[in-house]
Amino acid sequence: MEKYSKEQIDGTRKHFRSLGLKEVDVSLGKYRFSYFVMPQEWESKLTDYVYRCTGEPKDGYVFGISDHVKEEHRKYVVAHEYIEFNEIGIDTPNRCAKALEEELKLVPDNIKPDYVKMRKDFFKNLISYCSDRPNYTKEDLEEFKGSLSKLEELVK
DSSP: OOOOOHHHHHHHHHHHHHTTOOEEEEEETTEEEEEEEEOGGGGTTSTTOEEEEESSGGGOEEEEEETTSOHHHHHHHHHHHHIIIIIIOTTSTTHHHHHHHHHHHHSOTTTHHHHHHHHHHHHHHHHHHHHTOTTSOHHHHHHHHHHHHHHHHHHO
């Protein structure tokens, strides 16, 4: 996974704000973060995409999510990214599956079945999408496969 510098993170945030993208502040359990709502057309090959611009936690972050994702689901998907990259750390093995476990604890039971199916579909698509992109490593793909496996077990 690519790490971004503080300058890149700050520049991305400034750029998204200059485009007038909606920025949403979230308070979810012990987590406080924000994200931008981004047009699905910006990444037409990955439905329900999530955008991450992180490096060292002290340098801040920028997260975004496709406007195609149901509004009630967005904060939980972005919570996954926040937990994975700001709490667990980009260099920690099994960070994606660990973040998924924490993410699913946050999702209310009344939307969980629909949410889990959406996330399963997302990770399945993500693996296919990233397989032919050189900026994703074999280790990144294994991270995604670990999360997909957990979600497939939940959907059974």
